[in-house]
Amino acid sequence: MPASPDNPCTACGACCAYYRVSFYCGELSGGSGGRVPVELTSRVSAVIACMKGTETGNGRCIALTGELGKEGISCSIYANRPTPCREFSNWLADGTPDPDCQKMRARIGLPPLSPVKTGST
Numbered sequence: 001m002p003a004s005p006d007n008p009c010t011a012c013g014a015c016c017a018y019y020r021v022s023f024y025c026g027e028l029s030g031g032s033g034g035r036v037p038v039e040l041t042s043r044v045s046a047v048i049a050c051m052k053g054t055e056t057g058n059g060r061c062i063a064l065t066g067e068l069g070k071e072g073i074s075c076s077i078y079a080n081r082p083t084p085c086r087e088f089s090n091w092l093a094d095g096t097p098d099p100d101c102q103k104m105r106a107r108i109g110l111p112p113l114s115p116v117k118t119g120s121t
């Protein structure tokens with residue numbers, strides 16, 4: 001799928017290779033009813049896990065497939081990804097690009113995103 005203004009992530013992946021992706025252990029598969037594959041995670045504390053590869057930050061998530069900044073990069077567990085991945089948005093509620101997303105894109109040499117209309121104009 002080509003990158004589009006609606007989904008620039010399909011040719012980016014920068015945030016999946018920078019932040020520590022940590023979340024409550026209740027999201028893990030196996031017993032607790034969660035869906036994030038436990039074998040792809042590391043334990044941070046008694047109640048917190050993180051995606052393997054992201055433990056110390058500035059590392060690539062084990063579930064990320066493809067080349068950073070190129071068409072076709074994707075999450076191999078998209079339907080079962082943890083909460084922080086689901087909550088990260090490219091744009092703020094007012095349509096302004098998220099500054100953290102902009103920083104991550106610049107870090108891998110991608111151009112900034114443009115603001116989007118929010119329907120309130």
Ligand code: SF4
Nearest residue numbers: 016061063064075085
């Ligand atoms: S689980 Fe998927 S969306 Fe979340 S950081 Fe890893 S590759 Fe990215």
